[in-house]
Amino acid sequence: MVKVTVSLDAELAVEVMVLAGVGSPQDAVEPAVRDHMARGHRTEARAAARDDALREVDGKPRDVEG
Structure with a gap:
């Protein structure tokens, strides 16, 4: 594995x-x-799972009330 040197603030x-x-x-x-x-x-x-769930809900046809 390649190593990298990084400088950080002491605190x-x-x-x-x-x-x-x-x-x-x-x-x-x-x-x-x-x-x-x-x-x-x-x-x-988690975000991908939530987005997938929202797509499933949004993909269903909505009933038109009238």
């Missing part, structure tokens, strides 16, 4: 370390990024 790095429960900024950033990406994928999946 941000410390906060990520505390949240991840690790003692190294390098060890903290990867799980934080992976978690963020996983949340994005879950959100996309």
Whole structure:
């Protein structure tokens, strides 16, 4: 796997370390990024399911009242 070096603000790095429960900024950033990406994928999946459900509802013919 290719590695990338990223510079972060020291306060941000410390906060990520505390949240991840690790003692190294390098060890903290990867799980934080992976978690963020996983949340994005879950959100996309929920939105797609909701959109599909709305399409099913919108696709049905409506009764005309008159």
